Amino acid sequence: MKAGIVGLPNVGKSTLFNCLSNAKAQSANFPFCTIEPNIGVVNVPDPRLEKLEELVNPEKVLPATVEIVDIAGLVKGASKGEGLGNQFLGNIRECNAILHVLRCFDNDNIVHVDGNVNPIRDKETIDIELQLKDLETVEKRLEKTKKAAKTGNKEAQVETSLLERIHTALLEGKSARTIEAQNQDEEELLQAFQLITAKPVLYVCNVDESAAATGNDYVEKVKELVKDENAEVLVLAVGTEADITELESYEERQMFLEDLGLDEPGVSKLIRSAYKLLNLQTYFTAGVKEVRAWTINVGDTAPQAAGVIHTDFEKGFIRAEVIAYDDYVHYGSEGKVKEAGKLRVEGKEYIVKDGDVMHFRFNV
Secondary structure (H helix, E strand, C coil): CCCCCCCCCCHHEEEEEEEECCCCCCCCCCCCCCCCCCCEEEEEECCCHHHHHHHHCEEEEEEEEEEEECCCCCCHHHCCCCHHHHHHHHCCCCCCCEEEEECCCCCCCCCCCCCCHHHHHHHHHHHHHHHHHEEEHHHHHHHHHHHHHCCCCCHHHHHHHHHHHHHHHHHHCHHHHHCCCCCHHHHHHHHHHHCHHHHEEEEEEEEHHHHHHCCHHHHHHHHHHHCCCEEEEEEEEEEHHHHHCCCCHHHHHHHHHHCCCCCCCCHHHHHHHHHHHHHEEEEEEEECCEEEEEEEECCHHHHHHHHHHHHHHHCCCCEEEECCCCHHHHHHHHHHHCCCCCCEEEECCCCCCCCCCCEEECCC
8 A cells, every 4th residue: 555745846745755764765956856756665653552562561563654655746748748747647546545745835946847836726737637637547438338338238337427427527627536436336436447536635735844833824725725625634844854854862853843833743644644544554463572563454354454464364264352452551461451351352254443452363
């Protein structure tokens, strides 16, 4: 599961990627600095993992991770192959969610590809290019399904109806994510279409240091523009975050954050938001050898969660022993949880909850 960082050239994408992954992608003051997408595996900050470490005192601790992809900047005409358009669109199609970076700061020393700062125009530039590409995909597919629908094919009729609604929305300048599936069949079709504008999106407003805690007028305009999009907006001073990551000691970083009026680095919030955007959640295993956060999809069953550790665990699943995170913390150890009767035994139908501490019994 990957989240792709997108935006116009020079809005702070590669600097943000560097903050997130410490992979040190090249960042420079000219367009198309990033050509091949950089991929970073990023640890998901989770205070629950720290608490479990404190209680269990294991030999090692392994956090959950999420993949972040830094994709080349896009320009007008990308849908027709302008700039690095085809490559950009291919890279973004492979991602599961979009982190759309918008420049929301003034700085005469950093060139803007369109000459001046206007996040609303920038957002619309990218939206239009992505919508045009999706329009091309939808029109090709509609041509085929309409023919099949005329023959009385029920599946083709359902698909045609959905495609026509998406086609209308795209022509109106709306993204495919604004279309709500009316039933499970449509939900599955929407996913099968692999439309770029159907992917969930988080708008990252890149501000200067003075607006890190409060945002600014640019941010307010973005929030107003996307209020009907079912999308989150996050304010981040990317350049300042880069400075914070360069500080060696935890104390120095905390002092810097306090001066800005922040309680934690903005990139920590961004990583958690990306994780949520990808519809992911965490369960834990806790023992003296290792305390570990495991990544699963929201709605996964106990056998599916077990399969993340090893496919044999899923194939031979017998049962899961489950402790709610709050119970583990309240009683302080697995032994005391058992004594209090708070350890549950769950079967194959159990839907794993975020924060569950689990042991699996299996037989292969």
